[in-house]
Amino acid sequence: MNVEMRYLHTFRAVCEAGSVRAAAGVLHRTEQALSYQLRKLEEALGMPVFQRGSGRLIPNAAGERLLAFCREMGRDWEKLHQDIHAASPIVPLRISAVSGFGRYQLLPLFRDGPLADVPIRMRYPTAEDIIRQVESGVCDLGFVHRMDTHDRLSHTPVGVEEIVLIASAHLVQPLALDAQSLRDARYVTYDESDYVFATWFTQVLGMNMTRLNTVTHFEELEEVLDWVAAGRGISIVPTACIAEHEARGEVVALRKPETRCRNTIYAVLDPARHHAAIERVLEAVRTRAMF
Known part of the structure; x- marks a missing residue:
């Protein structure tokens, strides 16, 4: 159990x-x-x-x-x-990261990767909350998936993630990647999905879908993946989060070979504050993300 x-x-x-x-x-x-x-x-x-x-x-x-x-x-x-x-006299590194990147790319670096010896406190709030937490000093380091101008905080590009449209692997009829088919589709959305969806539609179709047929909304990506695997709708997510579901034959990533959707990940820092582990973490992230 x-x-x-x-x-x-x-x-x-x-x-x-x-x-x-x-x-x-x-x-x-x-x-x-x-x-x-x-x-x-x-x-x-x-x-x-x-x-x-x-x-x-x-x-x-x-x-x-x-x-x-x-x-x-x-x-x-x-x-x-x-x-x-x-x-313990060691001060943990306080990190806030958007869920897709934080759970599936960042956390493994600390769990069983090159940063396993670094004590951390990890949170997965929205991008807006990450900015507020770094600004207020609640967190030492943030990771977001979009660039926002700020008069005090720095946004440093540290990696690139691929964003894909996913569907159940058991669909009777494959989904066509054209505007009409996608306009009629049923979507499973989540916190932060507005930006992710808009990025995918803009890069892959050259347009933005302002109105979607949303069947349900979740906070966490785990629930989204389970819903899609059950054939309850489709979604658009960072590719790093679907590996296990793909390996089990539950979901498939639908791509246009000639048009891959990629999005930059930014580290958010307050230059006035410092933690000894920050530079090491950024280097490990850059290496893993092959930026």
Whole structure:
């Protein structure tokens, strides 16, 4: 059984807030994303954890035991966090990155790559929030997928990512990459997808689709990929995030061989602040991204 920590965090938030809608406001996520995570949690456990049928989500007997576990785990985690920081004089590098690049290209450098010895705190907010966090000093380093002018922060190009249109590998009829077919298609969108979609349509079709038939919207790319794999719509995402789904034969990337969509990744820095690990991180990112 593999239960992701964020699903437990969502479960506890929904229990304490009383509804998915209230928890979505607390967590600053969409209701669809939270509902998806609760469904995945119950699938992993093999049983329901809520009494359904009323307006308020109330945990059942299994849910009560799980909620007690989550609260105990939260207390243990907080104590461990405090103990680690009390024992270590090393200041972690605080990083904010857009999800597609951060989760699938940046994080592996720290997990099992050349930066495995660098302590970090990683966040995946929107590009606008990344700018605000670097500006306010909440983060030391940010990574965004577009260039924004700023009177104090620097935007340094550090890599290039490919953006692709993806569909279920089990489509009965292949999707044509022409304006009419794509105008009639059903799309799964996500936070940050407006810019990603516009970039792909502009580079590949030479136009922008201002109105899309959106069937659902998620916060995280994991949910988008699962929805597309199930044939519930198509989407446009950074190619780095689809490797596992492609390997399992669940999704396919649809490309025009003569027109690849590429987008620059920028590191966001405040020149007035410094962390000893920043230059090393930027060099590793440039090497991995083959910029």
